[in-house]
Amino acid sequence: MNxxxxxxxxxxxxxxxxxxxxxxxxxxxxxKRSTFAIFGAKIGSTTSDFMLGNRRCHVPSGTAHFLEHxxxxxxxxxxxxxxxxxxxxxxxxxxxxxxxxxFETTGMEEQSLKTLIEFVRSPYFTDENVDxxxxxxxxxxxxxxxxxxWQIMMGLFGLLYHxxxxxxxxxxxxxxxxxxTPEILYDCYDAYYRPxxxxxxxxxxxxxxxxxxxxxxxxxxxxxxxKNKVRPIKIDEPDxxxxxxxxxKMDISMPQFMFGYKEKPIDNDISKNELxxxxxxxxxxxETSPLYRKLYDSGLVNQSFGFESSxxxxxxxxxxxxxxxxxxxVAVEISKAIAKMKNNGISKxxxxxxxxxxxxxILTSLDSQDSVASNMSAFYFKNYDFCDIINSIKTVTADDxxxxxxxxxxxxxxxxxxxxxxxxxx
Amino acid sequence: MNRGKIANGVxxxxxxxxxxxSRLMITLRTPISRDNLTETALLPYxxxxxxxxxxxxxxxxxxxxxxxxxxxxxxxxxYGYSRILSASIAGVDAKLVGVSGLSLRRAELLYDILxxxxxxxxxxxxxxxAIEKEKxxxxxxxxxxxxxxxxxxxANRLFFDGDLRALPPxxxxxxxxxxxxxxxYKAYKKFVKSASIEILYCGSEQDKVRELxxxxxxxxxxxxxxxxxxxxxxxxxxxxDKRLVMDVEQDKFVMMMTPGRELDEKELRSLQLACAMxxxxxxxxxxxxxxxxxxxxxxxxxxxxxxxxxxxxxxxVDHSNAEKLKNAVIYELEQLQKGEFDDEEIEQARIYIINTxxxxxxxxxxxxxxxLNSILRLGKIITPSExxxxxxxxxxxxxxxxxNLLKPSVRLLLTGEED
Numbered sequence: 001m002n003x004x005x006x007x008x009x010x011x012x013x014x015x016x017x018x019x020x021x022x023x024x025x026x027x028x029x030x031x032k033r034s035t036f037a038i039f040g041a042k043i044g045s046t047t048s049d050f051m052l053g054n055r056r057c058h059v060p061s062g063t064a065h066f067l068e069h070x071x072x073x074x075x076x077x078x079x080x081x082x083x084x085x086x087x088x089x090x091x092x093x094x095x096x097x098x099x100x101x102x103f104e105t106t107g108m109e110e111q112s113l114k115t116l117i118e119f120v121r122s123p124y125f126t127d128e129n130v131d132x133x134x135x136x137x138x139x140x141x142x143x144x145x146x147x148x149x150w151q152i153m154m155g156l157f158g159l160l161y162h163x164x165x166x167x168x169x170x171x172x173x174x175x176x177x178x179x180x181t182p183e184i185l186y187d188c189y190d191a192y193y194r195p196x197x198x199x200x201x202x203x204x205x206x207x208x209x210x211x212x213x214x215x216x217x218x219x220x221x222x223x224x225x226x227k228n229k230v231r232p233i234k235i236d237e238p239d240x241x242x243x244x245x246x247x248x249k250m251d252i253s254m255p256q257f258m259f260g261y262k263e264k265p266i267d268n269d270i271s272k273n274e275l276x277x278x279x280x281x282x283x284x285x286x287e288t289s290p291l292y293r294k295l296y297d298s299g300l301v302n303q304s305f306g307f308e309s310s311x312x313x314x315x316x317x318x319x320x321x322x323x324x325x326x327x328x329x330v331a332v333e334i335s336k337a338i339a340k341m342k343n344n345g346i347s348k349x350x351x352x353x354x355x356x357x358x359x360x361x362i363l364t365s366l367d368s369q370d371s372v373a374s375n376m377s378a379f380y381f382k383n384y385d386f387c388d389i390i391n392s393i394k395t396v397t398a399d400d401x402x403x404x405x406x407x408x409x410x411x412x413x414x415x416x417x418x419x420x421x422x423x424x425x426x
Numbered sequence: 427m428n429r430g431k432i433a434n435g436v437x438x439x440x441x442x443x444x445x446x447x448s449r450l451m452i453t454l455r456t457p458i459s460r461d462n463l464t465e466t467a468l469l470p471y472x473x474x475x476x477x478x479x480x481x482x483x484x485x486x487x488x489x490x491x492x493x494x495x496x497x498x499x500x501x502x503x504x505y506g507y508s509r510i511l512s513a514s515i516a517g518v519d520a521k522l523v524g525v526s527g528l529s530l531r532r533a534e535l536l537y538d539i540l541x542x543x544x545x546x547x548x549x550x551x552x553x554x555x556a557i558e559k560e561k562x563x564x565x566x567x568x569x570x571x572x573x574x575x576x577x578x579x580x581a582n583r584l585f586f587d588g589d590l591r592a593l594p595p596x597x598x599x600x601x602x603x604x605x606x607x608x609x610x611y612k613a614y615k616k617f618v619k620s621a622s623i624e625i626l627y628c629g630s631e632q633d634k635v636r637e638l639x640x641x642x643x644x645x646x647x648x649x650x651x652x653x654x655x656x657x658x659x660x661x662x663x664x665x666x667d668k669r670l671v672m673d674v675e676q677d678k679f680v681m682m683m684t685p686g687r688e689l690d691e692k693e694l695r696s697l698q699l700a701c702a703m704x705x706x707x708x709x710x711x712x713x714x715x716x717x718x719x720x721x722x723x724x725x726x727x728x729x730x731x732x733x734x735x736x737x738x739x740x741x742x743v744d745h746s747n748a749e750k751l752k753n754a755v756i757y758e759l760e761q762l763q764k765g766e767f768d769d770e771e772i773e774q775a776r777i778y779i780i781n782t783x784x785x786x787x788x789x790x791x792x793x794x795x796x797x798l799n800s801i802l803r804l805g806k807i808i809t810p811s812e813x814x815x816x817x818x819x820x821x822x823x824x825x826x827x828x829x830n831l832l833k834p835s836v837r838l839l840l841t842g843e844e845d
Contacts, residue, residue, distance in 0.1 A: 008522065031444030034785040078718070084709040087777035106784035107777075135721030142676035143724055143742045146573050251673035253567035287487040302561045304568075323564065353488060357495030363518040364495075367446035368789055422673055 021196025035204030053228030062172015121222025448629020464597025549611030
C-alpha cells in the first residue's frame with residue numbers, strides 16, 4: 001500500500017489497486033472507536049445510455065437508485081440481516097453520479113467489511129423481488145412529491161436541461177421504474193459494478209494491511225466482471241436553456257425559489273475549478289456579503305437562504321435558493337450583485353477570509369469518519385484527492401477567482417423555479 | 427468528562443479527546459412558561475445581530491470567518507419543563523492549525539454573543555427587532571412546509587394536550603406584534619438572571635477555556651436560579667384519533683404511545699431496546715415486515731423519548747393502504763407484547779444500540795450533545811459506557827414488561843383525501 005501524506009500535521013491515508021482494478025483507500029484514525037466504510041460505483045441517476053460491448057443500452061430513469069435498493073437482497077437473505085450480526089449500521093445512497101453502500105460500526109469491523117464487499121458483489125434479481133421493490137420505491141417517490149425543496153430543484157433542472165438525465169428524479173417515476181426487469185438490472189450491474197469502476201474507502205479503526213488482505217480474500221467471489229467494458233454514450237445537451245421560469249403550487253406557507261445558472265461542464269483542473277466556484281458563491285451570497293445583508297434586512301430572504309453548485313457527468317449548475325415573498329426581486333438582486341463583482345473585481349481581504357473559512361471547513365471535515373469516507377469516494381470519482389483540494393485552498397488567488405468568474409453566471413443561462421402557496425378559502 | 431461548578435448556578439464540563447473539530451456550547455435553562463415563550467424564541471435571532479465588540483451582524487460573521495470559519499449556532503428550544511437558550515461555536519481545533527489561543531478567542535466571542543449583545547440603554551435596536559420579528563413569524567408559519575415533520579409536531583401537541591410540554595418551541599404568531607426592542611431586552615435580562623447555565627467543551631486548551639469561563643462568569647454569581655419541575659409521563663387515557671386534511675400526495679401516519687408512568691433507568695433502557703426491535707433499526711419488525719415484506723411504505727420507524735418515555739411511530743403511505751398500514755403497525759406491537767420474539771432479535775437490537783453508543787465520543791458534536799441530554803434529564807453526567815452496561819443487564823422479561831406498558835394515546839392521519 002502506498003502511504004499518502006496530507007498537507008496537515010499527522011494526517012495520512014493509504015492507497016492501493018487490487019488486481020481486479022478496484023481502487024482501495026484506507027484512512028486510519030487514532031483514538032476513535034468508529035469505522036466507516038463506503039463501497040461505491042461510478043453510476044448514478046444521470047447514467048442513462050451506454051454501450052456494453054456492441055450492444056447499445058438505454059435504462060429508464062431511476063435505474064441506478066433501484067439497483068441500490070435491490071442490492072441489499074441476496075439469494076441467501078438480505079444484507080441487513082447479515083449486518084445485524086455485527087451491530088453495524090448499514091445504508092446506501094444514489095446521487096447524480098455515484099451509488100455508494102456503507103456501514104458504520106464500533107466493533108467487528110472485519111466481518112462487516114467482508115459483508116459489505118460480499119453483498120455488493122452478489123446481485124440477485126428476480127421478477128418477484130423487482131415487483132416487491134416497486135411498491136417501496138413508489139412510496140419514496142411520493143414522499144419526495146411532498147417535499148418542497150426537492151420539487152423546486154426538479155423544477156429548476158427542467159428549466160436548465162433539454163435532454164440531460166439530471167432533469168429526472170433520482171428515484172425515477174412510478175411509471176419509469178415499472179419498466180424495470182431483472183435483465184435490465186443485470187445489464188446495468190455488469191456495465192458499472194465492475195471493480196475497475198468502483199472504489200472502496202475504509203476510515204477508522206482498522207489497519208491498511210488487514211483491509212488489503214480482506215480484499216484479496218473477498219474480491220474473487222461473487223459475480224464475475226463482464227469482459228465487455230462499458231462505454232457511456234455522450235449526452236447531447238445544447239448550451240441553451242429550456243425556459244426562464246417555472247411556477248408550481250404547493251401547500252406551503254410562503255413562496256420558495258431556486259434561481260440557477262446552467263454552466264459549461266468542467267473538463268479540466270476539476271478540484272481547483274469546483275473550489276473557486278464554491279468560493280465565488282460564498283463571496284457573492286454568503287453571510288458576510290453585501291448581497292446577503294441587503295436581502296436579509298429588506299425582508300426578501302430569511303435564514304433559509306443558501307446556495308450550491310454541482311458538477312459531473314456532462315452537467316454543471318450553480319444555484320441560490322430559499323423562501324421569499326418576492327422570488328423575482330431576489331433573482332434581480334442576485335444578478336445585479338454578480339454583475340457588480342464581475343465589473344469591480346474581488347476584494348483581496350474578503351478573499352483571504354473566505355480562504356480561511358474553506359481551510360477550516362475542509363480540516364474540520366477530517367473529524368468525522370463518514371465525511372472523510374464520503375469525500376474520498378466523491379473525490380476519487382472526479383480524479384482528485386484531499387491533498388489536491390487542501391493545496392488548492394492554500395494556493396488559489398483572487399485573480400484565479402476573477403478568471404473563473406468571467407465564465408460563470410451567464411445571464412442568458414439563468415432560470416427561476418418558484419413554488420407558490422396554494423390559494424386557500426378564508 | 428469532568429463537570430464542576432465554576433460560579434453560582436454555572437457548571438463547566440470538558441473533554442480533551444482527539445478531536446479535529448472543537449466545540450463549545452453554553453446552555454441557559456429556566457422553567458418553561460407560556461408568558462415569555464415567544465420572546466425567548468426571538469432571542470437567538472437578535473443575539474446573532476451583534477455584540478458590544480462586533481455590533482454589526484456582518485462584522486460578527488466576518489469575525490467568525492477569520493477564526494477559521496467557525497460555525498455559530500444559536501437556538502431556543504424546550505426539553506420537558508425547561509426552556510432552553512443555547513449557543514455553540516465550533517471549528518477546526520487549535521492544534522490542527524497550530525494556532526495557540528484559538529479556542530480562547532472563540533470562547534470569548536461566544537460569551538459575548540450570549541451575555542454582551544449589542545443593545546442601547548433602552549434595549550435591542552428597534553429596527554433589528556422589527557426585522558427579526560418577521561423572520562420568526564415566517565419560521566412559525568413554515569411549520570406546515572414539511573408534512574412529515576408537521577404531522578409529528580401536531581401529534582406531539584395532541585399527546586401533551588393541557589401540559590406545558592405542548593407549547594410550540596417557536597412560540598405564537600399572535601404574540602409577535604406585542605414585542606419591541608425594549609420589552610425583549612427586559613425578557614432577556616430576566617431569562618439570563620434566572621437561568622442555570624451549563625458549559626460543555628470538547629477540544630484542546632481545555633484548562634485555559636475553563637479558566638476563562640470561570641473569570642467571565644464571576645460577575646454572574648448573583649442570579650437566582652429557579653427550580654425546574656422533573657419530567658413526568660403522560661397518563662393513560664382514551665386514544666385520540668385525528669384526521670387532518672391537507673394538500674399531500676402521500677398520507678402521513680403518526681401513532682404515539684405512553685408508558686403511563688415514570689420509568690426508572692433500567693425500564694427506560696428496556697423500552698429503548700424493545701423499541702429497537704419494534705421499529706428503531708433495520709432488523710426491526712416494522713422495517714422487515716411492514717416495509718420489506720408488505721411493501722406498504724418507504725419509511726416506518728419507532729423511537730422513544732428519553733424525556734417522557736413516549737414511543738412514536740411514523741410512516742408515509744399511499745392513501746389506499748393507510749388503514750392496512752395502521753393495522754400492520756398495531757399487529758406487530760401486539761405480537762411483541764405477547765412475547766412472540768426470540769433471543770436472537772433481542773441480541774441483534776442490543777448489539778446495534780451498544781454499537782451506536784460506543785461511537786458517541788468520536789466527535790465533539792456527539793459528545794457535547796450526549797452530556798447535555800444527560801444533564802437535562804438527570805441533572806448529572808451519565809457516560810455512554812454506564813448506559814451500555816444497563817442495556818447489557820436487560821432481560822427478556824424486562825422487554826416484555828416494557829412493551830406491555832405501552833398504550834396508544836394519539837393516532838393521527840394527515841391525508842390528501844377528504845373522505
